[in-house]
Amino acid sequence: MAGVKTDSGTITYREAVAEGIAREMRRDPTVICLGEDIGPAGGVFKTTAGLFEEFGPQRIWDTPISEQAIVGAAMGAAMTGIRPVAEIMFSDFLACCWDYLANEIPKVRYMTGGQVTVPLVIRTANGGGLGFGAQHSQAVENWALAIPGLKIVAPSTPADVIGLMASAIRSDDPVVFFEHKGLFASKGPRPPEGHHVELGRAAVVREGTDVTLLALASTVHTALAAADRLAEDGISAEVVDLRCLIPMDLTTVLASVAKTSRLVTVEENPYQAGWGATVVSVVVDEGFHLLDAPVRRVASANVPLPFADALENEVMPTADKVVAAVRSVANF
Amino acid sequence: MSDSTELLRMYEQMAVIRRTEKAAYDLFLAGMVKGTTHLASGHEAVAVGASAALRPDDYVFATYRGHHHAMARGASPEACLAELMQKSTGLCKAKGGSMHLTHAAGNMLGSYAIVGAHLPMAVGAAWSARLRGTEQVAVAFFGDGATNIGAFHEALNLAAVWRLPVIFVCENNLYMEYTPIAAVTAADHPAADRAPAYRMSAQIVDGNDVIAVREVVASAAQRARAGEGPTVIEAETYRHYGHSRTDPATYRPAEEVERWLKHDPIDVARARLEALGVTPDTIKDTDERASAEVAAAVAAAKAAPAADIAEAFTDVWADGGAAWRV
Incomplete structure (x- = not known):
């Protein structure tokens, strides 16, 4: 057919x-x-x-x-x-x-x-x-x-x-x-017939204890790649796929931060006014006592997206940048 | 219903709208209406004539100058004035205001304050009627100024190419806001002259003659229901007040204002009634009934409780609430 x-x-x-x-x-x-x-x-x-x-x-x-x-x-x-x-x-x-x-x-x-x-x-x-x-x-x-x-x-x-x-x-x-x-x-x-995912339910796609990597869409894969590399250094990263920005599942985010005490957002939108800024504002407001280190945001640079591969890679979030951000807070 | 009975009904509706707009004006000056208002005095025949030609289940989309369309589709003067006065009994629970009067119970699906934005919506409602096989038509009322915005052209093209049952009614009152439409438009008739480019029929009508408007809209609606596609109607009319409450409209030549005030849609309808043999007493009774209805509406709106604070956090989502996070 x-x-x-x-x-x-x-x-x-x-x-x-x-x-x-x-x-x-x-x-x-x-x-x-x-x-x-x-x-x-x-x-x-x-x-x-x-x-x-x-x-x-x-x-x-x-x-x-x-x-x-x-x-x-x-x-x-x-x-x-x-x-x-x-x-x-x-x-x-x-x-x-x-x-x-x-x-x-x-x-x-x-x-x-x-x-x-x-x-x-x-x-x-x-x-x-x-x-x-x-x-x-x-x-x-x-x-x-x-x-x-x-x-x-x-x-x-x-x-x-x-x-x-x-x-x-x-x-x-x-x-x-x-x-x-x-x-x-x-x-x-391929999910079975009838499969549905409720809006506003983040997914913990990799469990960890040392840092929460909060990601969305493509950056979930960036974060997972970074988590693999961090594991080689003995850093256990939890990766949370936010899935939806609205409704925003801050319950899952705060629960993960309660476990790891560290948060790094991995965003493809520009750093300026990126979604991570809203998440972080809530985490520091309601979960300040949970944190053992500054929060870091890995996002695209505040420039238009350039054409050349090397330039585009330079301004977009990568696993390298996530690993570096995690290392900067891991032993804070 | 005889011609005179139907015309008398339309006359009364226009009289009620005129008095409601005057009440809104007075309430604004008295400090009881805040924000702004774009009064439709002078445009009554477009709304009332069109509404008389439509089925109750047809869809109507209007602009920020839309009080007359809400009332022509059944919204009460009391609910409209209460909305303007920020009362909990307002048509939109005091969350819309003058520019967003909506009466969904009469399939009047909103007043939109971004110029031209609702034309594609009317196209979508007409498309929906086609998909559902209901033979409903959708009507978008808009000002002359909307004919120079992209959404107007996107809407006309899509409606024509899909042959949708939609009627585009331009209320051409000669001025977009303060600037004459003729000074900024490369077409003599800003709506009607554009229609042929979209292979669409266009009618120019005296927008101050309620019978003429009814006839041209009835004809367009019949064509639309028969699957013959959209129509542009350019209704020539004139606003009696300025663009909005802050505008005394001093840019309009005195002789032009005088000429149009002599062609008041309510006077035109009254002359038609007299020609049909309706007595002056009957017309006087009708005027008095309209005055009494609006006076009662003003009193009721004044007496109504203020907007309910809790309503600030309802109606964002379909579940009735406003929760953005889990």
Whole structure:
């Protein structure tokens, strides 16, 4: 049968996007997708491959290059009985429709006194490391974090893509779903039918006792690589995958810090106004007594993303930088 | 319903809106309405005529100058004034204010204060109606100034290419805020002249004639329900006050103001009523009923309790709360 592939025990992150959407579309006829090149082309990143073949043009809609119309129409449809899944091809392009993310979608429920509901998902390919230059490489999850009223998801594994997609699409609140470009080719176990991951539940993906590495999406893998290296030095790092920025699972973060007494955030967004700043502000406010050392934030440098591999690597978080940050606090 | 009965109903609705706007103006001067207001006095026939042509389940999206659209779709003057006066009985629990009047029970799905933003939303509501097979139409009301923002063009193109049941109604009152729309627009009719580029039919109508507005919207709605796609309607009208409360509108030539005030939509409707044989006494009774309704609304809004402080932390999320963290 043509359609989304469902035939093996492993799945790529890229395939998991389509699979996660397809599972919800099979379950709920009001789930409708729209975006640029998502139909017969299967998406520029092939993250919607097979959806058009399985669900047809009445549920998979190719749009013009009109980000405001895509997200604005998704909002209008969401207010009137549809669960739209809108794709913005690169997260950098969210700036083209930012009015909807900043002023319209997160505010309409509140400013109408709860009269309307906006159950929509805005999916977008986020992040750098692929040499796409300054306008196609940004990690912009912190943009969304600046706006009360948006739920924010950024999965690190194929299983989480599927599990969080299920929760995002079923959510009656607007969700911005960041898919990391650098993870599309990564593989993992295919989760069983019905798999879902509740929004706002961080995962301890590696247990440790000496330092908490708090990470999101691609940086989970950076943190895990750093944890391997630190183990060789006898430093036991706990890696926490935040999974969602809103709701932010500070309970899990504080519990981990209570165990390790040290915190290093690993963020791909810029250091300035990055998500780690919000986490750290809460940790030092509510968990100051838990800490034995200063908190460090490893994030992208406060510069536009450069093109050349060596330059991009220089400004983005790496395992080396995480290891160095941990060492600076390990014996504080 | 006879022509005169229906027209009398529309006349009364316009009279209520006019008096509500005047009350809002007076309450502002008395310090009982804070922030700002963008009054729709002069625009009543656009909202009332369009509403008369629509089904109750059709969708309406409006702008920050939207009091008339909320009321035309069934919001009470009391709830509107209470909202402006920051009362707990306000249409939006005093969390929206003048610029965001919304009456979802009448499928009036909001007043939006970012120019042009709601046009794509109306397209989406029309798309949703198509997907659900309901034959509802969606109407976006917007000002002339919105025709120069990108969302207008993105919305028109998408509506046309998907042949959606949406009606774009421009309330052209000649001024975007303070600047004449003609001074900043490379088209004589800022909405209607753009429609042909999107292969869309366009109608220019006297926006101060409630019957003319009703007819042109009815025709567009019929086409939309028949699957014949979107329509642009440019309703020519004039605001009786300035752009907002801080604007005395001194930039408008006196003779232009005088000409438009002589073409007041309520006077136009009254003349039509008289031509249909409705007696002056009946019209006077209607005026008095409208005055009494608005006076009662003002009294009730004044007497209502202030905004409930607890409401600051409700309605962010669909669960009713505002929790951002776990």
